[in-house]
Amino acid sequence: MPANSPNVDVVRLDAATVASANRSTYTPKTLPAAFFQTAGTDAGIYGVGSSPEPVVDRQIKPTALPMRTPPSAPVVPYRVGVGDVLLLSSPDAGNTVEELSGLLAAQNRRQGYTVQDDGAIAVPDVGRIKVAGLTLEEAEAQVFQRLISSQMDPSFSLEVSEFNSKRVSVGGAVSKPAVVPITLVSLTLEEALAAAGGISTRDEDYTLIRLYRDGELYEVPLTEYLKRPGVQKTRLAAGDSIFVDTTFELEDAQAFFTEQIALATYKQDAQIHALNQMNSAMNLRRSALEEARSNFLSRLELDSVDRDFVYLTGEVKTPSRFPLPFGKTASLADALFENGGSQNMTANPARVYVLRGQPGSDRITAYNLNYRDATNLVLATKFQMRPNDVVFLSEQPITKWNRVVQQLVPSLLTSSATLAAN
Template sequence: MDFSKKLLFSAVASLFLAGCTVVPGSHLSLPDNKQQDDNDAFSVSEQVNVYPLTPSVIRQFKRPEVLARTNPVLDAEISAYEYYIGPGDILNITIWDHPELTIPAGSYRSSSESGNWVHADGTIFYPYIGTVQVGGKTVTQVRDEISRRLAAFIESPQVDVNVAAFRSQKAYVTGEVNTPGQQPITNVPLTLLDAINRAGGLAKEADWRNVTLTRQGGEQPISLYALMQRGDLTQNRLLRPGDIIHVPRNDAQKVFVMGEVNAPQLLKIDRAGMTLTEALSSVGGINELEADATGVFVIRNVQKPTQSIHQGSLAQNSTQSSAQTNKVMADIYQLNIQDAAALVLGTEFELEPYDVVYVTAAPIARWNRVIRQLLPTITGFNQLTEGALRVRDW
């Protein structure tokens, strides 16, 4: 019996010595020499960068606050705006004291029905003067030309020209708005904000931080959050014919909360954004019995096409950073919440799409998992040994 106990003890001891290889589940361990200080951001690891979330580091990584601003460029464009006639438009031309040239006798049709339709080649036909090229011109230019040419038939003609129907130029609003579709470009300047409002506003699942404006094959990123929530008018644009405004779904606005939390799950970032503390709160907080409060990590893939938030005091390392861009796979941010007051730091750290929030297990929790794995083996061994001894005694 003494021999069997020694054999059992040897087996268990060998398993304990190899505990790192038999601990179930995942774990993230970062020794002190993996953490990078503020002065030497890329001297330690070629695969990951580790940043402890301290007040000074939080200030470095915090995004610049979006402030309300005016847009002098847009104001100047609106002040100088003129509508240029195009094919499909209908013009209403009035010659004062000459009703026979304005609306044919006996006609009770509207201006858009009885007006002069602009043909595909940009011309219209008008009595006495024949074909008039109006495409690409303003109503003022068209009025001046018609007046000049009618002067050969009518003494001092008084001419008025306006667009009865705007059909030649359109912008388009697509994606997560309540009424997507085309928006006519008229003689009243149409801005991006106007077009969104005319489309019924944003739908529930809209991602208003990553709107795109496509113009002549190029894309411009637009933040409706900055424009509509913060009053940053520099995000607004004067729309031109053929512009496409696309409001995407917020499907990509998600983070993953895993590890020793009470309810691991996928979370969607709402329109106001999401901080680390908000994410932990949404999953019921950390598991107080098994979590390592020093090991709350945010793992961020630096190779995905998102704008880096590492600016400010880290700018001096830009040369080293660009040289190692292909080597570094992820940035890891570590928050120590042994003192619960440190959660206030988490309220200042904003999460980005596809961040992974991981809370690692405490050493005692990992030890208990090893024990739970060994218990069936120990119990079975004891039963086998006791049975053998009973047979031998018999």
């Protein structure tokens, strides 16, 4: 028994002694990295490469030009946008010379502010003021409130000096392809064409004005445009794109879209090829990981892997060694019940011992668990095992007596038979 050995210190297990025993340092062994990696890690990135350059086919004049008149954009108040430059004019109490100079003094009090990416202007001593998406009246109200909050003179005027946020592009058969801004006044189709220097073509009968808006295409032959003042006065919207074609024909459009389909097919095939390459690389990596894991499991089965063990002996169903798990600790309950637990008929539940050597000494600590009171099994679930611990289950007193009797009875029977024969 552990208590009869002079080198053994018996410690009764309770919450305090369990906590004390668990404070001993121990780092569980870990599984190889192959068990934590996935086949997708570092599998590589595969691009589809560049697409072939488009090819322009020859053009044939059509017998008729399509006609689809664009609708006029609604008349709405101008809303400030990113890139616009706002001119803020405020009074500036100057000296008599400045007041007499009139225009010069007024110019010195005018400051332009660009609406930045976050939709705000940065005003010194005031901070950033959000104005994007507001009408001028709403923007003035916003600036007024910020000036009041900053305890500054709220007398000012606000105007847009540069319109950069809402524009219409004009290209194709025009004298000067341009980007035309939309200002406080609505921009019409004829004004946009005039800003680009007018239409420049030698064949009006086969010239087409094309307007792209929100994914829609509108087309007006130049001859019809010149005859319809209502079309000329069509109001444009921000983002409209106008392109003047001089030799538009349906076959060319069909060839263009056929070419686009071919390019899309090429890109799709290239993507499939890249995906197949990536899958092949992932399969190779997956196979390598599976091989590494399989090799480790084979070594583990052959007991060629360095492991930490706990040893079970005494009145257990199967005296054995219990391997401590990888990456985590195991409890006394894990060790007891992993291989079937104790012999119910012969084991003494009051005398379960965990024998643990004391570092740097020949002494042994015997932690005693009494689970005759079943609630003490909770302590077994909290007591952490350490490498080379020995779990010993003592026998019942009656078990010891029975074993003595079993050893003596055959001897007595043999002696009696010998005497009877003589």
